[in-house]
Amino acid sequence: MESLTISEWLLNELKIGRFPARMPAHRRVYESIRRAIASHHLTPGTRLPSTRSLAEALGLSRNTLLAAFEQLHDEGYVISQTGSGTRVASTFPDEFTEQKNARAAGVADATKSAAGLSKRGAIAAGLAEQPSYEVQPFAPGEDDFSAFPTQLWRRLLNRQWRDPQPSHLDYGHAGGYLPLRRAIANYLRMSRAVNLTVEQILITSGTQQSIDLCARLLTDHGDRVWVENPCYWGARRVLEVNGLQLHPVPVDDEGMAPGNADFRRPPRLIYTTPSHQYPKGVVMSYGRRRLLLDYAANQGAWILEDDYDSEFRFEGRPLSSLQGMDQSGRVLYLGTFSKVMYPGIKLGYLVVPPDLAESFKRGLYELQRPGQVVIQAALAEFIEEGHFASHIRRLRQIYGERRRLLQKALAPVTSVGARLPPAGSGLHLVVELPSYCDDVRVAELAAEQGLRVYPLSGYGIGEHREKGLIIGYAYAATERIAPYGRILADVIQAALSH
């Protein structure tokens, strides 16, 4: 983009840009330019127009532009040199340099592994996903935290900090802040039919830590773990790094579907997403639930139930949790606040059988150390005062609308051999593609249109992987779902017509 174009583009961007209503002008300018740099629309070395000329072109005050440029400079996006104006930095804050395609699902970038890593280190680092700062519409796993009531949250935090108890600054108790655990217990009992007392809840720093803790406390190096195939790769990675042998179990229309060959080699742990299989979206049937519970009870296996997005059910009656059906105390249930609140809050919860509660608290304290009690206390108030429930209702409405619009926009793909399975919950849709189709290539074609979707095969384990696209809609602005969805439908139709 040249100078003149940059002004024009920026003017346009500020008009259509997806910003919270009360974001001040300097932040909109900053954010627009930052995104353009992050997405390589503004390339290193590009000279930016002067703040004076931009201010004129945009009809903003020069101070507004100066504030935006200062922040860009402070964060390393641009460099300023006397006499040569402001240029896009050639080394960005490193979040931008590596990741352009790093997030294509499960695709390893092993070339980045440094010499000296251990075998398990290479597993962790080689396949790890870099966070995409420049979140794009349709990236699964991203939620729209712009709807989060930040000013309410700020007041709650502020109240906590006005006169903090000394114990709130300490590590706190490994189980977590008691009023928060009470609030979660009430929520889980009512919304998810989880069967629990407060003592069974542990506050963790999120899903990865919850899975990690379960893997370490319940399994040993070399033990077998059942995972769904396809499977959430974040969980898979943590299990593998813990030295576990992954045993993939297929998923059919009733959820995880173990057969005789699977049963013959009992696992120590079963990792499953019964409410909304990740990524396929299937709900586990009652019969399959009973089967899994009985098998686990007979074999002394543990079931790890990851209820990662059950808050977002748009139709049908809510399903109870697997944990709530368990009579034998074999299920560990985990959830997260990152999807309802905001990802960086780093708070999740784990519900363990009563017998394990004390050991888990000790293990969590020893391996991870708790903390962030102030945030836990603010979250407890957020829940108790009813904000959590009303925020979920609001998100459900927003996401439900986005889902409906996306389903509608994608409907044409069923005419060329793709399948759009019905689903009433979650934050992503699956388009199933014929087995001959190269879904990685289709995802690349979508990326060329500025739309990031993940190939279903990237979640698969083994040779015969299902093909499809995982399309997150929680992050995309509602008014953009229809046009984006049409572009995506076109990409899919073109790919299948070849």
Added chain:
Amino acid sequence: MESLTISEWLLNELKIGRFPARMPAHRRVYESIRRAIASHHLTPGTRLPSTRSLAEALGLSRNTLLAAFEQLHDEGYVISQTGSGTRVASTFPDEFTEQKNARAAGVADATKSAAGLSKRGAIAAGLAEQPSYEVQPFAPGEDDFSAFPTQLWRRLLNRQWRDPQPSHLDYGHAGGYLPLRRAIANYLRMSRAVNLTVEQILITSGTQQSIDLCARLLTDHGDRVWVENPCYWGARRVLEVNGLQLHPVPVDDEGMAPGNADFRRPPRLIYTTPSHQYPKGVVMSYGRRRLLLDYAANQGAWILEDDYDSEFRFEGRPLSSLQGMDQSGRVLYLGTFSKVMYPGIKLGYLVVPPDLAESFKRGLYELQRPGQVVIQAALAEFIEEGHFASHIRRLRQIYGERRRLLQKALAPVTSVGARLPPAGSGLHLVVELPSYCDDVRVAELAAEQGLRVYPLSGYGIGEHREKGLIIGYAYAATERIAPYGRILADVIQAALSH
């Protein structure tokens, strides 16, 4: 304690209690009663005086008492029943039920392990330390975060939340918030002679996570790791849970002292605390540093330098870090903000060799997920605006004074065969006891006087463990150091005179 006694005791407690100057009366009352319940001075079922009678006895308003009682009730410390008044609850928030003696250093409480734990799970849970809510004077590892400028911190957080960038609510970049990494880089270059670029820094959620990440990325199950003997047991536990074979290396007056028998079996990782050996307090000599660095370079081993309390150096010239002497890129350097800021902040940092930076960022993202960008941003400002440096100066003054008073109060113990090695830094002192002495018993005798110290033998590995007491002074109020120190000196003298 009976009703009358409770009023009297509370009156006394409010007078001498160690509270921040501006803590309101209801919080002082709450805190005093909470502590009494936590330390079992008020036993379950004990009936508390009515708020009316307490208000009269203490000369406080009844509303003050009502507010205190309400909080105690909300947090589960007391129960109220119509007609029978308010009683101490029989099941406390569970932080209080288990831990009375759980913190005696390294002493296993394996009976608590639930059936179903894995071998590594039993290691983690069986030996894990429960956090002691009721922190007592002289407990090592506790710092006095009552000196932390909470209102300044609140303003900085509040500023961040006033208008948060969307990216600050996301997981953020695995390396951490760039301005914070810059601020840390500057600090480490100047204060610790660490040799680094910003790209080498990762923000972690603390020391345990830093050690865990290094163990996972650099070692495999079954690999050998050198640890100091005696050693920080928090580190030991994380290394063991990662399946590493611990090889203890003795510590002499020059720090970690590997001999020929050690050299013959090279480790993959060396965990060391060169600036201030934990727990003995020795500073590693120049010769020993060179030896370790050369050996690591020759053998391709990694050195993990835990610089856990180097901010607190009271005399002598500051020592440079081992990392700063390393020419071969074998040292990973880690530090924490929990001792300078407050423990629950859950932020630490890891400096890795340039070649490993990218892999570590990926591994951290995959295994732990980053987050808490708002707090990182507030901390960056705290450092950049000079508050960090002035807070350290203030803490250094406070802790230096406490150290001096404690050394003076303990001086008499040298007359009965104990040794008080000179040391000019850190947050704890060591009293070395003769080898025939049962230091666990001496620690128990101190505990009976209300003083918690840890036996040195609890940090040892193997049969021949050094005897002594580890005495933290950072948490004890300055005016109480002398009287508490004298009690402790009396306990030691009595024990050695038997």
